[in-house]
Amino acid sequence: MKNLALELDDAVLSRPRLSILAALLGNEAVDFTFLQKNLGISDGNLGTHLQKLEVAGYIRSKKAFVNRKPKTWFQITKDGRLALERLFRQLESMLIRPK
Amino acid sequence: MEDLSPLDDIRFLRDVVARTYPPAVNNYWSVTLTWGCVLTFGYIVCAWLGVEHKVAVIPWVMPALIYLVALPLTWYFRRKVRSVIEDGGVRAPLRKDLMCCWGGIVVVGGLWTAALILSGEMAAHWYLVVFLWASLYVVGFVMNGVLLSSEWFWAAGVMLASLIAALIAGPNFYWLPGFWIGGTMILAGLLGRRNAHRQPIMV
Numbered sequence: 001m002k003n004l005a006l007e008l009d010d011a012v013l014s015r016p017r018l019s020i021l022a023a024l025l026g027n028e029a030v031d032f033t034f035l036q037k038n039l040g041i042s043d044g045n046l047g048t049h050l051q052k053l054e055v056a057g058y059i060r061s062k063k064a065f066v067n068r069k070p071k072t073w074f075q076i077t078k079d080g081r082l083a084l085e086r087l088f089r090q091l092e093s094m095l096i097r098p099k
Numbered sequence: 100m101e102d103l104s105p106l107d108d109i110r111f112l113r114d115v116v117a118r119t120y121p122p123a124v125n126n127y128w129s130v131t132l133t134w135g136c137v138l139t140f141g142y143i144v145c146a147w148l149g150v151e152h153k154v155a156v157i158p159w160v161m162p163a164l165i166y167l168v169a170l171p172l173t174w175y176f177r178r179k180v181r182s183v184i185e186d187g188g189v190r191a192p193l194r195k196d197l198m199c200c201w202g203g204i205v206v207v208g209g210l211w212t213a214a215l216i217l218s219g220e221m222a223a224h225w226y227l228v229v230f231l232w233a234s235l236y237v238v239g240f241v242m243n244g245v246l247l248s249s250e251w252f253w254a255a256g257v258m259l260a261s262l263i264a265a266l267i268a269g270p271n272f273y274w275l276p277g278f279w280i281g282g283t284m285i286l287a288g289l290l291g292r293r294n295a296h297r298q299p300i301m302v
Contacts, residue, residue, distance in 0.1 A: 030188055
């Protein structure tokens with residue numbers, strides 16, 4: 001029988017990375033401070049998780065100035081949305097699988 | 100035994116979504132209020148010009164107010180509100196659904212108005228334009244209520260009530276729904292302001 005757990009995407013399957021993608025899903029873009037405040041992840045950890053997601057191609061970052069202050073904006077990509085959808089489908093099929 | 104881990108993750112995600120998703124409020128209530136004030140003022144000026152028999156000026160009042168007052172103020176308030184939201188670390192998504200909804204309303208209204216003018220019905224039945232636009236605004240306000248924030252249902256209710264009241268009261272009150280196009284926007288703007296202040300911008 002196929003082991004569904006082995007097919008899960010490791011780049012998404014971590015609570016901080018999952019919450020980053022969920023936070024990006026509802027907005028066009030959010031900045032580093034917003035994610036840090038709302039997800040309760042420390043600076044270093046958040047940076048590492050964001051980098052992993054960016055390397056996987058699930059998010060993209062852009063630096064810009066808002067009211068003369070530098071901000072790094074993060075945006076979910078189409079691949080990121082698809083990865084999230086795929087993960088939810090896989091989790092659903094695991095949860096409703098007859099024992 | 101119940102597997103708690105996936106449920107915990109789902110609960111955690113639910114909390115993240117609740118914290119980070121944009122609240123269902125109209126942060127651009129100042130734009131709504133501006134349009135309400137401009138349209139109401141324009142309607143009153145047109146009515147006064149009609150009473151004074153200065154009919155030639157009437158077609159220029161609304162375009163002048165829209166291009167010289169409403170659009171510059173819209174640009175200013177949109178920029179200001181967007182800057183405040185972005186300062187909080189969020190860039191709100193472009194509401195293509197709302198844009199399509201209002202784009203459709205303007206196109207349908209414009210085509211019907213053009214048809215009424217070209218067919219010559221406008222001269223004899225001027226009130227048809229008022230009823231047409233007021234009816235379209237009811238649809239738009241309901242869509243705003245569904246897609247944006249709940250205060251628009253009040254605006255839709257008042258607009259619909261004024262349409263029904265004008266129909267029942269007869270030709271002497273056919274001006275009423277047109278007057279309320281601006282009035283309902285003022286109402287939605289004020290209620291939107293209250294809702295936005297109750298649920299401030301995230302962070």
